[in-house]
Amino acid sequence: xxxxxxxxxxxxxxxxxxxxxxxxxxLPEDISTHGHLIDEQLHxxxxxxxxxxIGAQLVLAFxxxxxxxxxxGSPLKDLPGGARMLVIVAFVIVGLEVLxxxxxxxxxxxxxxxxxxxxxxxxxxxxAEQFAFYFxxxxxxxxxxxxxxxxxxxxxxxxxxxxxxxxxxxxxxIVSGELVVPVNREIHLMLHGKDVGHxxxxxxxxxxxxxxxxxxxxxxxxxxKIGKYEIVCTQLCGLGHYNMKAYLxxxxxxxxxxxxxxxxxx
Amino acid sequence: MSMKHVxxxxxxxxxxxxxxxxxxxxxxxxxxxxYEGTPAKMKPIDMSKEPSCxxxxxxxxxxxxxxxxxxxxxxxxxxxxSAGAPDDxxxxxxxxxxxxxxxxxxxxxAFQVNQELKIVNEDQTSHNIHPLPKLNRExxxxxxxxxxxxxxxxxxxxxxxxxxxxxxxxxxxxxVLKNSHYTITGDGGAFTLANLxxxxxxxxxxxxSYGDQSQEVTISGSETKSVNFxxxxxxx
Numbered sequence: 001x002x003x004x005x006x007x008x009x010x011x012x013x014x015x016x017x018x019x020x021x022x023x024x025x026x027l028p029e030d031i032s033t034h035g036h037l038i039d040e041q042l043h044x045x046x047x048x049x050x051x052x053x054i055g056a057q058l059v060l061a062f063x064x065x066x067x068x069x070x071x072x073g074s075p076l077k078d079l080p081g082g083a084r085m086l087v088i089v090a091f092v093i094v095g096l097e098v099l100x101x102x103x104x105x106x107x108x109x110x111x112x113x114x115x116x117x118x119x120x121x122x123x124x125x126x127x128a129e130q131f132a133f134y135f136x137x138x139x140x141x142x143x144x145x146x147x148x149x150x151x152x153x154x155x156x157x158x159x160x161x162x163x164x165x166x167x168x169x170x171x172x173x174i175v176s177g178e179l180v181v182p183v184n185r186e187i188h189l190m191l192h193g194k195d196v197g198h199x200x201x202x203x204x205x206x207x208x209x210x211x212x213x214x215x216x217x218x219x220x221x222x223x224x225k226i227g228k229y230e231i232v233c234t235q236l237c238g239l240g241h242y243n244m245k246a247y248l249x250x251x252x253x254x255x256x257x258x259x260x261x262x263x264x265x266x
Numbered sequence: 267m268s269m270k271h272v273x274x275x276x277x278x279x280x281x282x283x284x285x286x287x288x289x290x291x292x293x294x295x296x297x298x299x300x301y302e303g304t305p306a307k308m309k310p311i312d313m314s315k316e317p318s319c320x321x322x323x324x325x326x327x328x329x330x331x332x333x334x335x336x337x338x339x340x341x342x343x344x345x346x347x348s349a350g351a352p353d354d355x356x357x358x359x360x361x362x363x364x365x366x367x368x369x370x371x372x373x374x375x376a377f378q379v380n381q382e383l384k385i386v387n388e389d390q391t392s393h394n395i396h397p398l399p400k401l402n403r404e405x406x407x408x409x410x411x412x413x414x415x416x417x418x419x420x421x422x423x424x425x426x427x428x429x430x431x432x433x434x435x436x437x438x439x440x441x442v443l444k445n446s447h448y449t450i451t452g453d454g455g456a457f458t459l460a461n462l463x464x465x466x467x468x469x470x471x472x473x474x475s476y477g478d479q480s481q482e483v484t485i486s487g488s489e490t491k492s493v494n495f496x497x498x499x500x501x502x
Binding site: 164 | 307312313316392429435437
């Protein structure tokens with residue numbers, strides 16, 4: 001009976017690992033320049049965890065198999081070094097594993113979050129509110145107008161609280177419900193939360209960043225493939241959270257310039 | 267004169283007076299609402315976050331905060347008697363406010379105190395209508411597609427902006443009024459308030475962005491008095 005359990009443990013371990021080894025859960029396509037670092041990190045973590053998992057299950061199965069049917073009274077053997085050595089060895093092995101993942105992963109995370117955007121990146125402001133994303137471009141004058149929260153008037157499409165009457169820089173600002181970007185250009189997305197917590201997530205970009213009310217956060221990325229991708233809110237923000245999304249529209253530089261000109265004319 | 271003649275004469279006089287009072291002729295106030303100056307350009311609405319509504323339009327609709335027409339006219343202006351007329355009981359028909367194409371139809375809905383307000387959702391998406399009164403009770407109600415109409419009423423006269431909690435661009439107005447003498451200008455800005463008994467009245471015109479203006483008018487019989495309103499347009 002006990003030996004059967006040992007066999008079953010091995011079978012379960014191998015069957016669980018099989019779909020992952022055969023890559024039956026492929027990742028969404030990667031359209032960013034840094035995405036491959038994150039994908040590699042995911043892959044490395046899977047391999048490390050997978051080896052540890054199968055190894056641990058085999059060791060468990062071995063002990064179950066060996067010590068089943070032990071006759072009462074037969075001597076017990078201790079592991080060399082006893083319990084203390086066991087704990088130290090576990091500590092060292094697991095510790096090294098976690099440290100390794102952290103050290104290799106630092107390249108994927110720090111390179112996105114700890115480096116500033118390049119000086120010539122395209123600056124776009126993203127505002128998250130209940131329950132939509134709106135994006136603001138500086139317009140032909142290249143300057144963002146100031147935001148006045150008391151002037152926010154949603155019914156009049158003034159989501160950011162701009163004051164074009166008194167603020168000349170605000171007159172040509174372009175506000176769009178879609179995030180339109182030119183391909184192969186670094187985008188510096190400045191995240192501004194209008195009311196409660198929200199989160200910006202585009203899975204193909206491998207970017208996810210919370211909007212925190214009161215903080216001005218930013219992310220930067222460069223897209224590599226033209227197309228339309230979904231931006232979803234991934235931080236529960238209220239009764240419309242299920243419906244809160246926008247689209248990232250990656251266009252060629254020429255198409256983007258046309259879109260920009262058309263928006264400025266409005 | 268015999269008794270028969272007296273009775274017949276009395277009956278004829280009664281009938282005549284009945285005819286005279288059956289249809290109160292009353293006076294009329296009519297005119298036009300226009301603007302001077304340059305009104306702000308209405309921007310097209312971006313509905314990309316709600317594809318089921320966005321696909322209903324070949325070109326995106328524009329915001330309806332200021333609706334201009336031929337001859338510098340203003341549409342969607344509520345013109346009503348704000349003083350001089352007694353309060354009227356609410357009619358039994360409901361005022362209907364429809365959510366269609368992720369917009370409110372009509373953009374401005376005028377109805378009376380305690381009149382039934384019916385809110386209908388004709389879209390394939392859920393809406394959450396949220397009127398924003400200052401005097402009346404504030405409420406918001408979720409309305410999934412295919413569910414029955416919401417029935418509500420207001421017991422105080424007020425101009426109430428209306429928004430949708432799920433779709434930030436949706437905007438409308440309720441004009442809750444005390445009497446039955448009101449109308450909303452259409453394209454061309456013309457209005458007519460009829461059946462006004464003799465008296466001194468204050469006629470008020472209300473536009474959601476430009477505020478309101480009032481003028482006094484006196485009706486003495488069944489004449490038509492001309493009253494025009496000119497609003498100063500705001501460029502932004």
